[in-house]
Amino acid sequence: MIYSDKVMEHFSNPRNVGVLTDADGIGQVGNPVCGDMMSFYIKVKDGRLSDIKFQTFGCGAAIAVSSMVSEMAMGKTLAEAKAITNEKVAEELGGLPKNKLHCSNLGADALHAAIKDFEDKAAGRTKDAGAAAAGETEEHEDECCCPYCDGPLEGMESACHHCEIDLVECEACGKYTNKNDPTCVNCGAKLGPAAATK
Numbered sequence: 001m002i003y004s005d006k007v008m009e010h011f012s013n014p015r016n017v018g019v020l021t022d023a024d025g026i027g028q029v030g031n032p033v034c035g036d037m038m039s040f041y042i043k044v045k046d047g048r049l050s051d052i053k054f055q056t057f058g059c060g061a062a063i064a065v066s067s068m069v070s071e072m073a074m075g076k077t078l079a080e081a082k083a084i085t086n087e088k089v090a091e092e093l094g095g096l097p098k099n100k101l102h103c104s105n106l107g108a109d110a111l112h113a114a115i116k117d118f119e120d121k122a123a124g125r126t127k128d129a130g131a132a133a134a135g136e137t138e139e140h141e142d143e144c145c146c147p148y149c150d151g152p153l154e155g156m157e158s159a160c161h162h163c164e165i166d167l168v169e170c171e172a173c174g175k176y177t178n179k180n181d182p183t184c185v186n187c188g189a190k191l192g193p194a195a196a197t198k
Contacts, residue, residue, distance in 0.1 A: 003061070006095030010064035015071050018053040025121070027113025029106050036062040038110040040070070044118055049073050049081055054110070062101040065107035068093050078115055084108055 003011075019040040023041035030037040036058030052074055055099035069089055073081040086108045092097045159166050168179035172189035183190055 002097070003064075006068075006092070006094045007061060007096065010067040010093065011060040014063050014067035016052050016054060016074070017065065019052060019188065020053045020056060023053075023114075025114040025116070025118030027108045027110045027115070027117055029113060034105055038062065038106050040110040040114040041182075042111075042118060043072075044078070044113045048075060048077050050075075051194045052111075059100070060107075061096055062106065064093060065089055065096075066110070069107040069111050073111055078119070082112060082115055095119060115129055 005160060015023050020041035021041055025042045026039065028039045039055045041053045042049055049190045052053050052070045054066045054070055054158070056063050069084065072089065089107050166179045167176040168191070170184040170191065171191055173184060177184040177191070181191065
């Protein structure tokens with residue numbers, strides 16, 4: 001697996017590592033397949049991200065992505081930071097190996113989750129209301145996205161080409177899960193032997 005010099009630099013010397021105890025917004029995302037977990041903490045002043053810190057538990061690519069996302073977003077307006085996409089992160093890092101592209105999804109998603117948390121607080125929305133609204137969105141998106149990396153599945157539901165795993169529809173909840181796992185990643189139901197042969 002070959003990483004670009006920029007990925008190696010951000011992995012070896014990550015920028016903005018840490019926690020903001022007085023953060024205006026906190027976002028946390030994880031990937032159940034690889035175990036990567038990213039938390040982003042933001043401070044907002046005059047509509048701009050005045051400070052960003054992150055904590056990442058994961059591989060070198062995940063750490064490099066978190067570092068790059070924090071640099072790309074620092075000093076940006078909320079709208080500019082929300083425009084940071086998974087593709088832009090990977091591009092800024094000089095590319096990522098195909099099996100590590102899900103890391104760039106996590107980095108941008110964690111930043112966006114922190115911004116959403118800030119906006120919810122500023123609008124007086126409680127976490128429960130925000131979580132309920134997010135849950136509705138996630139449920140809708142699950143219909144056409146991989147449950148592991150959120151990659152698109154439209155027209156290729158039997159496999160995720162991003163994660164390179166075979167998927168099967170869970171008989172209990174109707175959502176897609178890894179056909180080689182003993183239980184569904186979404187609802188925890190046991191997958192029958194029929195799942196392995198589908």
